[in-house]
Amino acid sequence: MAIIVDRSTRVLVQGITGREGSYHTASMMAYGTKVVAGVTPGKGGSSVNGVPVYNTVERAVRMHPEINTSILFVPAPYAPDAFYEAIDAGIKTIVVITEGIPLHDEMKMISYARSKGVIVVGPNCPGVISPGERVKVGIMPARSFSPGSVGIVSRSGTLTYEISEALSKAGMGQSTVVGIGGDPVVGLDFIEVVEMFNKDPETKAIVVVGEIGGDAEERLAQYIKEKGMVKPMVAYIAGRTAPPGKRMGHAGAIISMGRGDAETKIKALEAAGIRVAATPVDVANILSQIIDHRKA
Numbered sequence: 001m002a003i004i005v006d007r008s009t010r011v012l013v014q015g016i017t018g019r020e021g022s023y024h025t026a027s028m029m030a031y032g033t034k035v036v037a038g039v040t041p042g043k044g045g046s047s048v049n050g051v052p053v054y055n056t057v058e059r060a061v062r063m064h065p066e067i068n069t070s071i072l073f074v075p076a077p078y079a080p081d082a083f084y085e086a087i088d089a090g091i092k093t094i095v096v097i098t099e100g101i102p103l104h105d106e107m108k109m110i111s112y113a114r115s116k117g118v119i120v121v122g123p124n125c126p127g128v129i130s131p132g133e134r135v136k137v138g139i140m141p142a143r144s145f146s147p148g149s150v151g152i153v154s155r156s157g158t159l160t161y162e163i164s165e166a167l168s169k170a171g172m173g174q175s176t177v178v179g180i181g182g183d184p185v186v187g188l189d190f191i192e193v194v195e196m197f198n199k200d201p202e203t204k205a206i207v208v209v210g211e212i213g214g215d216a217e218e219r220l221a222q223y224i225k226e227k228g229m230v231k232p233m234v235a236y237i238a239g240r241t242a243p244p245g246k247r248m249g250h251a252g253a254i255i256s257m258g259r260g261d262a263e264t265k266i267k268a269l270e271a272a273g274i275r276v277a278a279t280p281v282d283v284a285n286i287l288s289q290i291i292d293h294r295k296a
Contacts, residue, residue, distance in 0.1 A: 002130035002133050002200070003176045004128045009034065010068050011070070012069070013071055015074040018040070036051070036066065037053075037067060039056065057070070057091070060089075061089045069091065070091045073097055075098065079098040080101065080109055084109075093121075094113070095122055095127045097123075098124065101124070106183060120187025121137075124181045127140060129176070130175065130176045131145045132147035132148070144164045146164075150167055150207060151178075151193075151203040152209065153207075153209070154179050154210075155181065155210055156179075156211055160177060162281075164177060166281045170285075170287075170288055180193065189220075190210070190217065190219070191219060206232070210236070210265055211238040212261060218265060220269075220272075222268070222272070224273065224274060225271070225272045225273075232287065234274070234283050236277045239262050
């Protein structure tokens with residue numbers, strides 16, 4: 001098994017005719033993802049990499065009722081409308097790659113999705129990949145991942161790839177890797193994805209990749225303290241040397257008003273019994289120790 005995306009996933013690409021949309025459509029298909037349709041208003045009747053393009057999501061879903069997942073490569077000013085269009089067409093899983101969506105729009109988008117029971121990954125995220133299922137709905141480089149039983153949930157993109165490669169080299173492949181995004185408002189959060197991994201029988205261990213800003217890691221730590229850990233878990237927090245008040249990459253990666261710094265997050269996670277790696281490579285070493293200890 002895997003979470004969020006698997007062999008049954010059938011993908012619609014919104015913004016498929018743009019440079020990013022067309023490039024990553026080809027990459028997803030080369031990996032094994034079933035991309036069945038695309039949407040770009042005004043480009044209906046054309047095709048991209050053999051994938052038919054429609055003017056509206058409603059038309060695409062009518063022609064391809066098997067569609068159950070959409071990925072957005074739509075520019076920020078138009079992303080909210082594309083997002084609502086996908087939900088109103090009945091699509092239940094949406095991956096939003098787009099960055100730069102205004103915060104007030106993100107709040108409305110996520111609220112509407114939750115009211116409709118829609119799973120949202122992102123915005124401003126690399127997507128989701130399940131290596132054993134040969135499916136990715138996102139922009140991550142396939143070479144960084146291998147089939148296995150470690151679930152990864154991350155606010156970062158490139159660090160996720162680095163940690164996945166280190167795990168693979170240590171003989172620990174991944175069940176599913178979820179990049180939840182680095183904006184202040186996102187769909188799925190750490191707690192929800194960890195719950196999914198805990199329920200997935202093929203996921204035997206969990207890696208959490210956090211970063212400065214916000215309180216998502218602290219909320220996960222509190223959840224673990226209250227509920228307990230079902231599976232071995234290791235965390236890594238990026239941005240240890242970031243100065244207060246300076247934004248580092250993601251919109252949500254900013255330390256302000258004495259909150260959101262790496263030290264606070266690390267202390268909260270360790271207090272919940274979660275070991276925190278000092279470097280990305282250390283994640284694999286620590287996880288190996290924990291798994292070996294449990295086997296003993």
